[in-house]
Amino acid sequence: MSQLKSKGYAIYDYMDALEYEGIKTDYKVLLDYFEDLPVDDYAPELNRYRRYSRALVLPTSKSLEWLPNVERDGNEYAAYFQGKFNPEHPGSYREFHAIDPHILENELLNKIIMADYEETFWGEEDQIMPIHVGVHFVKLEVEKEGDRAVSSPDCLHQDGEPFTFAHLIERRNVKGGLNAIGVPSVGGKQPEEVADEDLHEVFKLNRPLESYGVEDSSVSHYVGPVMKGGAEGRAVRSVILIDYQLTVVADVGDE
Template structure:
């Protein structure tokens, strides 16, 4: 559906809810019911221990998708020294804040591993990617991140990691909005790969391919890591009384045999 655009431009924007409904012949009521379960899972995300004071909350799980059957299989958890089920995330040198470091996050809840809409999102995103023939005869690794930026007081600021234009180190990454409520910021920027480690305001405007905010549930975008860098600005509390929140599902894809990007 969007694969050619991903190949030609290096990024795509789409409405995952509408597209998945049409492709898999699911009505709006089914999408809403499944999405409500996902929204509920974001209510008790634990604090991101790698973001002390940055108002970020996170869970993470790993899966594989089999290109020849489109089957999604969740990988088992690791158990840390405290007996908690966790999954590790490693970006090598691509995240300057955690260079060559493993980060360990609590796993997604079991009901999310069984959520049919989340599985369809993983399958749909994968269908928008492109690979070499050798990659298609082995499982493709999938990382699924639930990330919430939440600010409760005026003056608080929540940031993503890394807080600059960057590449992720995985060939493809997709972002899906779950909730945006009473926030200022959270602006997405997509730029050239030559602008990594910079802020959008510090680069040539001609290097910016897109500048937008996600505002509706399941509004989405995807990037090809070899082609573009990307960034999301910090989130601050809006003018309303309730806490500000921006919640996202992030999904990345990595071949079994990893080669330099």
């Protein structure tokens, strides 16, 4: 049984696990793409930058299909809904700048998405419909001493999607940015407010493609704010977040 299934979370090293000819070149393309991410329009003051796109995994063929975006004022956007699970944006749809097509074709990104999918587990009846995939590129970046870059939400939380995975792209001159995994009941709290027995693990992603995944109903999770370390230059923490959820079929009922 996988750790994700037995413990509710698992930690991975995808640079090693996904090794193939060309992986470092594909990784460099992703790394460079993070340099020019647009600011998160929903929190421009929090030093957070992001793009987002949506896809489907077809369980029978194990194929990946990217979904179309919406166009507004000449820019491509993808819509995201997290229901009640993000206390900073409860019950609201958000639209993020979409990931560019040439990045969606990146072999490493596609391998990561499918490797994550292979870690997920579903009932047999759930796999008659496509699995929805949300892909977030998120960068926390700080230029000035004393400033912070903050993830959303800034507390232990659950996402609402059955599975979420995080993959480190870069960590440079960063103080903070710790990850924590806790029991579900500590959602809404900071790790330091939680009893030791209610925290499964506190850790830090350091190397490219160090990763973790959570089964949402079993745990809560958190990443702390990013601040400048002791070196010259910006503090940067870039990750790819990938979530998976079922196609929901509406219960029409009797008329």
